[in-house]
Amino acid sequence: MALASAGCVAALALLPLGYIAAYTVDVGWSGIQELVFRPRVAELLWNTARLVVGTVLCCGVLGVGAAWLVERSSVPARRVWHVLLIAPLAVPAFVNSYVWISLLPGLDTYAGALLVVTLSYFPFVYLPVAAAFRGLDPALEETAHGLGLSSWAVFRRVQLPQLRVALLGGGLLVALHLLAEFGALQMLRYPTFTTAIYDQYRATFNGPGATMLAGVLCLLCLLLLLAELRLRGDRGYAGSGRGAVRPGRPVALGVMTAPALLALAALVALALLVPLAGLGRWMAVGVSTARGWDVLTTTGTTLTLAAGAAALTTAMALPTAWLAVRARGRTATLLERSTYLGSAVPGIVVALALVTLSIRATPWLYQTVPVLLAAYAILFLPRAIVTVRSAVEQSSPLYDEIAASLGSSTPDRLRRVTLPLLAPGMGAGAALVFLAVVTELTATLLLAPTGTTTLATAFWSASSALEYGGAAPYAVVMVLLSAPATVLLSRDARRGLTT
Amino acid sequence: MSSLTVEDLAKSFGATPVLTGVDLHVPEGSFTALLGPSGCGKTTLLRLIAGFEDPDSGTVVLGDRVVAGTGRRVAARRRGVGLVPQEGGLFPHLTVAGNISFGLPRRQRRDGGRVRELLGLVGLDAALADRAPHQLSGGQQQRVALARALAPEPSLVLLDEPFSSLDAALREETRGAVSAALSATGATAVLVTHDQAEALSMADQVAVLRGGRLVQITDPRTLYRRPGDLDVATFVGEAVVLDADLRDGRAHCSLGALPYEQASPGGGLPGGRARVLLRPEQLRLSGPVPTAPVARVRSVDFFGHDSRVWLELPDGERVSARLDGADVPAAGDDVSVTVRGAALAFAVEPVTGSA
Numbered sequence: 001m002a003l004a005s006a007g008c009v010a011a012l013a014l015l016p017l018g019y020i021a022a023y024t025v026d027v028g029w030s031g032i033q034e035l036v037f038r039p040r041v042a043e044l045l046w047n048t049a050r051l052v053v054g055t056v057l058c059c060g061v062l063g064v065g066a067a068w069l070v071e072r073s074s075v076p077a078r079r080v081w082h083v084l085l086i087a088p089l090a091v092p093a094f095v096n097s098y099v100w101i102s103l104l105p106g107l108d109t110y111a112g113a114l115l116v117v118t119l120s121y122f123p124f125v126y127l128p129v130a131a132a133f134r135g136l137d138p139a140l141e142e143t144a145h146g147l148g149l150s151s152w153a154v155f156r157r158v159q160l161p162q163l164r165v166a167l168l169g170g171g172l173l174v175a176l177h178l179l180a181e182f183g184a185l186q187m188l189r190y191p192t193f194t195t196a197i198y199d200q201y202r203a204t205f206n207g208p209g210a211t212m213l214a215g216v217l218c219l220l221c222l223l224l225l226l227a228e229l230r231l232r233g234d235r236g237y238a239g240s241g242r243g244a245v246r247p248g249r250p251v252a253l254g255v256m257t258a259p260a261l262l263a264l265a266a267l268v269a270l271a272l273l274v275p276l277a278g279l280g281r282w283m284a285v286g287v288s289t290a291r292g293w294d295v296l297t298t299t300g301t302t303l304t305l306a307a308g309a310a311a312l313t314t315a316m317a318l319p320t321a322w323l324a325v326r327a328r329g330r331t332a333t334l335l336e337r338s339t340y341l342g343s344a345v346p347g348i349v350v351a352l353a354l355v356t357l358s359i360r361a362t363p364w365l366y367q368t369v370p371v372l373l374a375a376y377a378i379l380f381l382p383r384a385i386v387t388v389r390s391a392v393e394q395s396s397p398l399y400d401e402i403a404a405s406l407g408s409s410t411p412d413r414l415r416r417v418t419l420p421l422l423a424p425g426m427g428a429g430a431a432l433v434f435l436a437v438v439t440e441l442t443a444t445l446l447l448a449p450t451g452t453t454t455l456a457t458a459f460w461s462a463s464s465a466l467e468y469g470g471a472a473p474y475a476v477v478m479v480l481l482s483a484p485a486t487v488l489l490s491r492d493a494r495r496g497l498t499t
Numbered sequence: 500m501s502s503l504t505v506e507d508l509a510k511s512f513g514a515t516p517v518l519t520g521v522d523l524h525v526p527e528g529s530f531t532a533l534l535g536p537s538g539c540g541k542t543t544l545l546r547l548i549a550g551f552e553d554p555d556s557g558t559v560v561l562g563d564r565v566v567a568g569t570g571r572r573v574a575a576r577r578r579g580v581g582l583v584p585q586e587g588g589l590f591p592h593l594t595v596a597g598n599i600s601f602g603l604p605r606r607q608r609r610d611g612g613r614v615r616e617l618l619g620l621v622g623l624d625a626a627l628a629d630r631a632p633h634q635l636s637g638g639q640q641q642r643v644a645l646a647r648a649l650a651p652e653p654s655l656v657l658l659d660e661p662f663s664s665l666d667a668a669l670r671e672e673t674r675g676a677v678s679a680a681l682s683a684t685g686a687t688a689v690l691v692t693h694d695q696a697e698a699l700s701m702a703d704q705v706a707v708l709r710g711g712r713l714v715q716i717t718d719p720r721t722l723y724r725r726p727g728d729l730d731v732a733t734f735v736g737e738a739v740v741l742d743a744d745l746r747d748g749r750a751h752c753s754l755g756a757l758p759y760e761q762a763s764p765g766g767g768l769p770g771g772r773a774r775v776l777l778r779p780e781q782l783r784l785s786g787p788v789p790t791a792p793v794a795r796v797r798s799v800d801f802f803g804h805d806s807r808v809w810l811e812l813p814d815g816e817r818v819s820a821r822l823d824g825a826d827v828p829a830a831g832d833d834v835s836v837t838v839r840g841a842a843l844a845f846a847v848e849p850v851t852g853s854a
Contacts, residue, residue: 398588401551404575405582406602407651416601420592 004317010335014352030383035212048192056171058118063125071133074250088271090482092439093120094183095475113190119271132166172228180346182442193217194467214349237276286469302454306437309376309429325392339381351446375443380390384429391425500561501654502527508557518711532690533699549576559820561820581648581656587640589632596628602651615648658690677751695735739777739818745770753812759842775842782820784834791835
């Protein structure tokens with residue numbers, strides 16, 4: 001039962017990737033040569049590669065520096081900084097980029113794109129590295145200090161090697177997100193694979209050109225994913241499975257306190273205050289032009305879609321998560337990995353594949369809610385699987401056995417023991433999926449039924465028409481709805497390297 | 500309550516045999532300890548009795564009902580076997596009252612009186628009923644787990660190392676409360692443990708399990724005084740084991756010529772070489788006298804209520820003696836050793852012949 005359902009889930013998750021692969025085989029080698037080996041693709045590859053490398057480096061420096069200050073130095077108000085440094089995640093990257101481009105129209109360059117995506121994505125490095133810092137045993141650092149090493153030498157020779165896994169994991173996460181990023185870069189008019197696929201799709205609906213670009217993009221994602229699998233296989237999560245460690249004595253900053261505070265303040269100002277202030281300004285402009293009723297109905301549509309997707313995705317995650325814990329083995333691992341693999345595919349590719357497949361195989365499903373929900377499920381399954389899985393891990397089979405020894409039947413045990421124990425994890429998984437769907441743009445643009453607008457697509461059409469004021473209310477609602485995700489993330493910071 | 504009879508039980512996981520030919524009888528209303536080192540198969544035996552695993556062969560009988568073996572398999576939930584797992588295993592999503600009443604029929608679950616009665620039985624305050632499991636101490640969790648197991652009036656209660664995670668003081672107290680509750684209900688109980696003191700002090704009979712086989716089952720006193728072999732002897736308590744020569748009705752060893760009894764009552768030892776067992780508390784020390792062997796004190800472990808004295812005998816053999824009272828010799832002293840009571844003689848096992 002569980003195996004069959006998990007198999008179906010894995011098959012669905014692999015559908016877009018399978019479509020791209022089958023299409024590539026269909027096109028054949030000569031077709032690939034014609035469609036892929038051309039200057040346009042080389043240009044996109046160069047654009048994408050230098051943006052990914054630049055962003056990962058910048059995010060790495062910002063993330064590690066901020067994490068060190070918050071977790072290991074005497075900088076004042078460390079808890080407050082921690083929350084402020086995660087908070088930028090509540091502002092979707094395309095909203096951030098809308099604010100910046102509306103403030104400084106000259107940002108449509110490589111440097112501009114680098115600035116905006118770095119400010120949106122550095123928390124992906126900050127979070128795991130801060131968690132890893134917390135997991136480091138301060139006894140090692142004290143020993144190194146005792147051996148006469150300076151603070152810098154301790155950082156370089158003791159802490160950094162131990163942070164390696166968290167740092168690389170965070171960097172890979174930034175890279176994967178960046179490969180899938182569409183809205184922010186389109187808004188900045190910085191062409192990468194995703195924006196090129198979208199433009200091709202809009203121009204020629206479903207030319208082989210778009211599909212082949214998607215193939216190259218998938219290949220890049222798979223390479224990154226392989227890198228992450230190897231990384232995790234080698235070392236596992238940094239500091240995972242450790243209990244609480246004795247907190248170490250923070251490094252006294254002394255005269256460096258003021259510059260450190262200034263640096264953190266500057267980072268938070270750029271990453272959080274600018275977008276919020278910009279939104280506030282456009283809100284003030286837009287209040288006159290926006291129609292409150294539209295915002296309300298769009299919010300209603302978005303919440304309904306998000307709730308449906310959350311319920312569906314969590315239900316789909318259950319068999320896979322269950323098998324991964326209770327029936328550990330090759331098959332279970334394969335099924336779990338398939339869902340991770342499937343969701344590493346960028347939203348634009350998932351959407352493209354589902355559009356084409358639904359038109360060809362099931363025309364009556366084209367541009368309907370079920371297909372849109374399926375796309376959400378494919379994209380966000382790992383978020384649900386990771387949380388449900390850890391809930392299954394915590395509900396040991398012992399409870400089931402004790403309940404049986406007390407005379408409880410199988411359905412009775414499911415109702416009275418298993419489901420209550422899994423409920424918090426399933427709830428958290430559903431919340432993560434819900435919040436992701438609220439700000440999903442790319443797949444929704446391509447797959448939403450005609451006439452159905454979500455907050456993200458309404459925001460998108462308004463800002464594409466340069467109605468910055470009219471777009472602001474939708475962005476504000478998205479930020480308000482995403483804020484709880486920040487709380488979830490700041491509480492359980494270890495999660496999420498693959499999601 | 501019913502008796503438990505296990506006959507010729509065998510179980511292997513893959514190619515690894517875990518239990519072979521285990522026979523065990525636990526009379527109705529009695530308390531049996533299954534004693535063995537970790538990995539000896541005692542938890543597997545417990546799981547076979549509870550119905551979480553199926554035996555490869557052999558039978559498990561509760562009262563007069565065959566619950567496993569000879570083609571029958573009664574599901575765990577129909578066996579009426581209560582379980583107290585290692586760390587309590589209280590359902591974390593339920594209160595103490597919810598845990599205790601879990602196995603009761605639906606109508607009785609809301610009956611606060613029954614929960615209070617069971618809390619009282621295990622010596623806990625009725626005010627704990629609304630607490631969550633994580634608000635209880637380890638000992639309290641174990642008692643609630645026992646109350647939960649006893650609530651549906653099971654035919655048998657299984658306790659899987661329930662005290663091993665508690666610290667020493669709490670362990671004593673919890674053992675007392677558990678023993679009292681079990682004897683008050685007249686429950687038939689099986690306790691799995693690797694702690695010999697726990698087995699000897701709590702149980703009516705002790706079954707020693709080793710390498711998947713049951714090597715001896717008897718009451719605690721007999722087990723300590725007349726262990727079946729030297730391995731059991733050293734496992735159930737501290738032991739002084741010496742080479743000896745049996746002749747003229749005495750065991751001649753480095754502690755002198757001692758009176759002895761034979762370990763296996765039927766099979767008489769022919770005389771000649773043997774191994775003799777003494778318990779450290781049988782050794783008496785005094786100032787050097789010419790009539791008794793003299794030993795040198797190597798070191799002393801002082802425990803307060805008594806002491807262990809490590810002695811080196813003239814032939815180089817090292818033995819320990821347990822002394823109570825304040826008059827303990829110091830390291831380096833020479834003392835005379837006399838033996839109280841008889842030694843227990845074992846045949847020399849062919850493989851372990853001394854060099």
